[in-house]
Amino acid sequence: MILAKAIVALLLAFTLAACQTPPAAPQEDNPDLYAALGEREGIEAIVEDLLYIIVDDERIAFQFRGLDVARFHGHLSDQICMLAGGPCTYTGRDMAESHSAMAITNTQFNALVEDLILAMEKNRVPTAAQNRLLARLAPMHDAIVRP
Template sequence: MALTGCQSMPADSGPTLYQQLGERPGIANVVEDLLYLIVDDERINHQFKGVNVAQFHRNLTDQLCELSGGPCNYSGRSMRELHSDMAITDTQFNALAENLILAMEENNIPTAAQNRLLKRIVPLYSDIRNL
């Protein structure tokens, strides 16, 4: 059958998720906008009181960079350790996800890239919620 040859053709080698996010500078911009959204969000801003903003920005940028396939290495604490005493609720987890989506939209990240990143974040849910 003629279509069998198509199955071995390489997939479209378009931009990587890391590239779609704008590489490290683009990810840093998303994280910066996310921080402003967190401050204004009464559902979660109390969880971030006393956080070293510069360190949080750097760590989250590195983590999203690494999750997106970029050359960064996240060297912060594990998600389970970091959130162990926070009692994060589903509402709070979802609020942060909503704010991340808004920050990505503000930075013109394509919806498909947003979804790809969120898919890579979802496995962290049980560690963040400490389930």
């Protein structure tokens, strides 16, 4: 079971790394995604759990040291909410600007994806909804990862 989850996570990570299209605009099925994520309350719970997972993930925890956690939580919740078709507006910096000095690697990007999957699983988000959200987040890869 654990091996199967690891394989799925790796496949998703490779799929995400291969995507190079701009972020998708909200689509017709997004309101269904917003509901599947538990609407605003569910998204905030996912992001909170993600932050706890990140703290324990030695692959990426150092990238988040000194972060204004409340601000990050709010911006990430807004961004996911907006991408899922919810009634939110993301007002943070663009991905390239906010990650430009961080030297994020593919390994770190993939680790964050794995952690997000764990947070969604903890919140009982259906796999189909997880995949739909990841597909909307994947185009940000090139703005975040620096060669």
